[in-house]
Structure formats: structure tokens, C-alpha cells
Amino acid sequence: MTLTxxxxxAFRAVPTWLLYIVAPLPAAWWFYLGFTGGLGVEPIKAxxxxxxxxxxxxxxxxxxxxxxxRFAGINLIKHRRAIGVVAFFYVLLHxxxxxxxxxxxxxxxxxxxxxxxxxxxxxxxxxxxxxxxxVTSNNWSVRKLGPAWRKLHKLVYAACLLGGLHFVxxxxxxQLEPMLYMAAVVxxxxxxxxxxxxxxxxxx
Amino acid sequence: xxxxxxxxxxxxxxxxKAAFMNRRQLIAGATALAAGGIAxxxxxxxxxxxxxxxxxxxxNTLEEISSYNNFYEFGTGKNDPAEYADALTIDPWTVKIxxxxxxxxxxxxxxxxxxxxxxxxxxxxxxxxxxxxxxPWVGFELxxxxxxxxxxxxxxxxxxxxxxRPEEMWAQKRPILEWPYREGLRLDEAMNPLTILSTGLYxxxxxxxxxxxxxxxxxxxxxFKSIKSIVRISLVEEMPPTSWNMANAREYGFYSNVxxxxxxxxxxxxxxxxxxxxxxxxxxxxxxxxxxxSEVAGMYADMDLSKFx
Numbered sequence: 137m138t139l140t141x142x143x144x145x146a147f148r149a150v151p152t153w154l155l156y157i158v159a160p161l162p163a164a165w166w167f168y169l170g171f172t173g174g175l176g177v178e179p180i181k182a183x184x185x186x187x188x189x190x191x192x193x194x195x196x197x198x199x200x201x202x203x204x205x206r207f208a209g210i211n212l213i214k215h216r217r218a219i220g221v222v223a224f225f226y227v228l229l230h231x232x233x234x235x236x237x238x239x240x241x242x243x244x245x246x247x248x249x250x251x252x253x254x255x256x257x258x259x260x261x262x263x264x265x266x267x268x269x270x271v272t273s274n275n276w277s278v279r280k281l282g283p284a285w286r287k288l289h290k291l292v293y294a295a296c297l298l299g300g301l302h303f304v305x306x307x308x309x310x311q312l313e314p315m316l317y318m319a320a321v322v323x324x325x326x327x328x329x330x331x332x333x334x335x336x337x338x339x340x
Numbered sequence: 341x342x343x344x345x346x347x348x349x350x351x352x353x354x355x356x357k358a359a360f361m362n363r364r365q366l367i368a369g370a371t372a373l374a375a376g377g378i379a380x381x382x383x384x385x386x387x388x389x390x391x392x393x394x395x396x397x398x399x400n401t402l403e404e405i406s407s408y409n410n411f412y413e414f415g416t417g418k419n420d421p422a423e424y425a426d427a428l429t430i431d432p433w434t435v436k437i438x439x440x441x442x443x444x445x446x447x448x449x450x451x452x453x454x455x456x457x458x459x460x461x462x463x464x465x466x467x468x469x470x471x472x473x474x475x476p477w478v479g480f481e482l483x484x485x486x487x488x489x490x491x492x493x494x495x496x497x498x499x500x501x502x503x504x505r506p507e508e509m510w511a512q513k514r515p516i517l518e519w520p521y522r523e524g525l526r527l528d529e530a531m532n533p534l535t536i537l538s539t540g541l542y543x544x545x546x547x548x549x550x551x552x553x554x555x556x557x558x559x560x561x562x563x564f565k566s567i568k569s570i571v572r573i574s575l576v577e578e579m580p581p582t583s584w585n586m587a588n589a590r591e592y593g594f595y596s597n598v599x600x601x602x603x604x605x606x607x608x609x610x611x612x613x614x615x616x617x618x619x620x621x622x623x624x625x626x627x628x629x630x631x632x633x634s635e636v637a638g639m640y641a642d643m644d645l646s647k648f649x
Contacts, residue, residue, distance in 0.1 A: 170619045176419055177404040178471060178615045238613075240623045245608050253606060306606075309516040309587055311416055 140209045147212055155218040162190055163229060180237045188230040192303060192317055194223035195296045199324040207327070217273050220292070224270040227263050227299075255306040262298035265291050293325045385543050386458055388478040393534060394462035395631070399542075400473040404616045406547040410467065411568055412516050413502065413509035414549070420511075421549035427508045428569070430553045439499075439574035442490025449553055453539070455488070456480040460543065461536055463559035465566075466598045466630045472612045477557050478540030483531045491527070491575055498530040499523075499580035500556060501572035517583050523567035524580035524594065525558065528639050534559055534632060537570070560632040562596045593649040597640070598630035602649050 137145075166186045169175045175182035198219040204210045212219075239246050249256045269289055271277070278285050300318040307314045399405075411421035433449040458478050466472045486498070504520035506512040512519045529535060538557045539546055546552040551568025558565050564584050574580070584592035591605050600610045611623040629636050640648075 167619075177408045178418065178613075179619050180613070180621065181418075181471070183619070237619065240611075240613075242611065242623060245610055245623075248603075248610075249608055252603065253608070255606070307416075309412060309416070310514075311516060312514065 144209075144211045147210075148214060150215070152215060152218050155215060155222065159218075159222040159225070163187060163226070180233070184230065184233045184238055187226055187233060188303075191223055191226035191230050192299050194219060194226055195292075195299055196317070196320050196324065198223055198292070199296055199321065203324060203327040221270060221273050224266050224273075227266060231260075231263055255302050258298050258305070259302035262295045262302060265295040265298070269295070293328070296321045297325065386478050386540050386545065388458040388460040388540065388543050391459040391461050393635075394460065394476075395464055395474065397462070397464065397474045399462055399476045400614075400616050402542050402544075405473060405475055405541060406549055408471075408473075408615055409549045410469075410563065411549055411551065413512050413519070413521065413569075415511045416516060422547075424510060425548035425552075427510070428503075428505075428548045428552070429508060430548065430569075433553050433571075435554065435570060436572045437485075437489050437574075438572070439576050440492040440495035441486075441575050442492065444489070452485065452537075452554065456484055458539070459536075461538075461557070461559075463534075463557060464627075464630050464632075465557075465559065465563055466612060466626065468562040468564060468592070468596070468604065468607065468609075470607050470609065470612045470626075472614050472626075473616070474614070475557075476542050477536065477538040478543055478546075479536035479538035479557065481533055482535045482537050482556070483533065485537060485573075486530060486575075494577050495575035496527055497576050497578065497580055498525050498527060499572075499574040499576050500525075500567045500570050501574075502567055503569045503571045517587055520571075521567060521583045522581060522586075523556065523565055524582050525556075525565075526579075526639075527575075529558070529636075532636060532639070534635055560598055560629040560636045562598060564592070565596050595640075595645075595648050597636075597645065597649075598626065599628060599645055599649065600626040601628070602646050604649075 166175065166183055170179035170183045173179075175186075198216060201212045201216045201219070204212060235241060235246065239249075250260060251257070269292055272281065272285060272288060281288065300314075300321040303314040304318050407422045408418045409421040410418070411425065414421040414424040431449070434446045435449070435452060436446050438444045458480060460476055460478055462474060462476045464472060465475045482498075500523045502521035503509070504512060506519075525535070536557050538551075538555050539553060541547065541550060546555065551566075551570075554570050555568040556566050556570065565582075579594055582592075582594060584596075585594055598609070603609065609626055612626045613621050613623050627633070
């Protein structure tokens with residue numbers, strides 16, 4: 137049994153429902169820290185940032201599943217849907233923190249931001265693109281939509297690119313961290329374009 | 341400005357905080373143990389006099405003011421300056437004053453501090469990122485220093501520079517901004533009595549993360565105008581380049597007066613949230629010129645503030 141086989145067997149043994157149980161724990165932890173002073177003296181921004189960053193990390197993890205299988209033989213397909221659904225809920229939580237805690241539900245200012253500030257427009261676009269994907273992340277939708285399901289779910293590439301861009305343009309000055317996230321997203325999307333045939337030729 | 345108390349002590353004669361803290365904390369600690377309570381650390385009082393320019397608002401705590409900072413020389417995280425600014429050497433400290441002045445030269449920190457009387461100025465502080473604080477600065481009017489060195493007639497602007505010392509300010513090794521950090525004021529703004537050079541907080545010497553040993557405070561402008569750890573002050577004829585304007589001219593104008601009506605392309609400036617209110621702190625409306633309209637609006641009377649932002 138190779139190392140890859142062992143990794144795959146280990147991941148296969150993890151039940152899917154476990155991810156949904158574990159998924160809310162980071163959010164609960166950050167809220168707890170926010171209440172108890174563990175997020176510093178401005179907990180709203182800190183919470184917004186932590187949750188948003190984790191959402192982006194989950195989106196990237198979801199994007200990595202297919203290339204991992206294709207180029208490294210590691211098979212996480214079983215857990216891809218759960219990763220995607222959890223990512224969606226973290227994006228939603230990030231949005232709610234912005235609306236309720238950060239903006240104090242000041243709707244006129246929120247509306248102005250939604251048409252004027254590019255990083256907010258882009259972030260919101262990413263969220264909107266993720267809605268149909270979250271809604272159709274179930275066996276019934278996969279059967280019902282057939283081949284259209286695969287097409288629909290290619291929207292995740294656009295949503296991830298917009299999410300990465302959101303992080304890049306909200307950062308002040310020239311900062312490395314958001315660029316690295318953006319590079320990861322671009323790289324993982326680009327891997328989809330590697331033609332299958334040339335890979336076989338390279339191996340031969 | 342008038343009736344200043346003259347001080348014949350030098351800044352260097354202030355007992356270093358670490359020295360007396362050690363002794364007092366031992367005593368306080370022993371007392372606290374004996375009493376079974378918690379003793380607060382003793383503070384090094386600078387003896388700053390109250391000022392009529394102070395706001396009545398309740399100041400933020402020292403912990404809030406010194407743990408939530410934008411000082412990109414020490415990293416872009418809000419807590420980075422508190423974590424890394426310890427590496428900064430602030431003694432000795434020299435400020436080069438040059439350009440169109442009668443007495444240019446390299447002034448030691450003690451030179452600068454001799455002959456000034458320190459005031460406590462409790463000012464509102466508004467960051468362009470839409471958070472705010474109320475800060476009890478200790479300092480003296482920039483005008484006092486400028487008058488001392490003699491501003492020559494042709495000077496129209498004052499340019500400031502922060503220390504460039506990447507071995508102590510690690511993030512200067514990263515191209516976050518073009519270092520050293522630069523800021524500037526028009527001469528009338530620099531001479532306004534609200535504009536101070538600050539050397540302390542809460543009647544104590546300035547924490548390094550807040551721009552020790554000497555920083556500018558211009559309370560009616562966004563916080564990034566209030567340049568920290570100043571090593572150069574130049575009187576010049578032309579509007580000087582300023583760091584954030586160099587990085588992104590569309591977003592950061594030279595004036596950068598707090599103005600809820602003029603939209604910043606990135607953040608709405610209509611409201612702000614005061615740091616320290618916890619997880620459910622509400623936004624409050626931002627005031628024109630950060631509440632200093634009556635003191636400063638006259639300087640911009642015939643300017644279109646949506647153009648000169």
C-alpha cells in the first residue's frame with residue numbers, strides 16, 4: 137500500500153457529517169474571543185477579518201480537491217461538497233458581521249457602499265454567485281440538473297477569483313498576504329486548463 | 341501659547357520608566373500580595389498642564405490607544421506595532437530641521453524639549469479606516485518650535501519624515517509603502533494652535549508604538565497625516581510629496597481633512613466607530629473637520645473641499 141493509498145483510505149474513513157459538526161467551531165471560538173477581549177480592543181473588525189479569511193481559505197481548499205486528485209492522486213472528492221457548503225456559510229457569516237456589527241444596519245450607508253466601493257461590490261458579487269451553488273449542493277439537485285449541474289458549478293471559479301480580488305483591493309498599500317491568496321486561487325483555476333493529453337505525453 | 345512654564349530639566353533626566361517601575365512594582369506587588377488585591381502600576385508623570393483645546397469626551401484607555409495602531413514600519417496588523425516597536429531605539433534621537441529656516445541644524449530631542457511647556461491635549465482622533473478614539477496627548481504646539489527656528493518668508497509648506505531604520509523597523513524591508521514615511525502640512529495648518537508635536541500619552545512618555553519619541557498630531561485630519569517618530573522637519577516652498585498620496589493619489593489627498601461629505605473611494609466617511617465599545621459598538625456620525633470646524637474651517641474658506649480632499 138503506497139502512501140497515497142494510505143492517505144486516501146484515511147480520508148475515506150472520515151464520515152462526511154463530521155465536517156458539518158466541526159465546521160461551526162472556529163466561528164464559535166472567534167465569537168467567544170470577541171466577547172471576552174481575546175480579539176483585541178476592536179473586536180468587530182477582527183471578527184470580520186478572521187471569518188472572511190477563513191471563508192477564503194475554505195474556498196481555496198475546495199478548489200484544490202480536483203487538482204490534488206489529478207496531479208497528486210489524493211482523493212478528497214467525498215468531502216468536496218461539505219467543504220463548499222461550509223465555505224458558503226462562512227461567506228454568509230462574514231456578510232452578516234459586516235451588515236449587523238460593522239455597519240450597525242445603517243441601510244442608507246450600506247446601500248451607498250454597495251454601489252460605490254469596488255471591494256464591497258466584488259465581495260457581494262462573489263457571495264451572490266455562491267448562492268445557487270449552495271442551494272444545489274444536494275443529491276436531488278445533481279440528479280435533477282444532470283449535465284447542467286457541472287456547468288452551473290463552474291461558477292465557483294468566478295466566485296473564488298472575486299473573493300481573492302476582494303481581499304487584494306481592500307488591503308492598503310502593497311501587501312504580500314492578499315497577493316499570495318490571489319495567486320493560490322489563480323493557480324488552482326489555471327490548473328483546470330492543463331490539457332489532459334499533453335500531460336500523458338509528458339509522462340511518456 | 342502665552343504664559344508658558346519654563347522648565348530647566350532635560351528630557352534625559354526623566355527617570356526611565358523601566359527603572360522606577362521595577363522598584364515600585366516590587367513594592368506594589370508586595371503590598372498587593374499583603375492586601376490580597378491588585379495594585380495598578382505607578383505612572384511617570386510628565387506634569388502636562390490642561391488645555392482649553394481639550395475635548396470633554398472620555399478618553400480611550402491607555403491599553404486601547406497603545407494596542408490598536410497603524411504604524412506600518414512595524415507591520416500592517418493593528419497589534420503589530422505593540423508587538424514589534426520595542427526594537428526601536430529612541431535615545432539618542434535627532435531631528436534634522438532644514439530648508440527655509442533661520443536656524444537649520446540637527447536638534448537633539450533634549451534641545452527640542454528645552455524651553456517648551458507641555459500641555460495635555462485631549463483630542464478626537466479619526467482614522468481614514470472609519471475608527472476613532474479620544475486620546476489624551478501630551479505635547480507642545482508645532483508653532484512654538486517653528487518660531488524658535490525661524491521660518492523664512494518664502495516657506496509655504498512643512499514636510500516631515502519618519503525614521504528609516506529597517507534593522508529596527510522590520511516592515512521597512514517590505515515594499516508596503518515607499519519608505520521613509522513622509523507627511524506634510526501647509527504652513528498655516530502647521531502654525532494652527534491645534535497642531536502639536538506630541539511626546540506623551542496620559543501624562544507619560546509616548547509608547548513606541550504610538551510614535552515615540554516625537555510625533556505630529558493634527559486632530560482635524562485623518563490619522564495618517566499625524567506622522568510618527570519624526571526625524572526631519574523641512575520648511576519648503578512647494579507642496580511636499582506625502583506617502584499615502586504617493587501610493588494612491590485618488591484615495592489620499594494632500595489635505596485629507598476629516599470630511600463626512602466627501603467620499604473616500606474605499607471607505608464611506610459618513611460614520612465611524614469609537615474603539616473600545618466591544619462587539620456591539622454602534623457607529624456614530626462623523627463630524628466635519630472631526631469636530632474642529634470652528635477652529636479650522638477658516639483656513640479652507642475659499643477651497644472646494646471635494647477637489648482638494
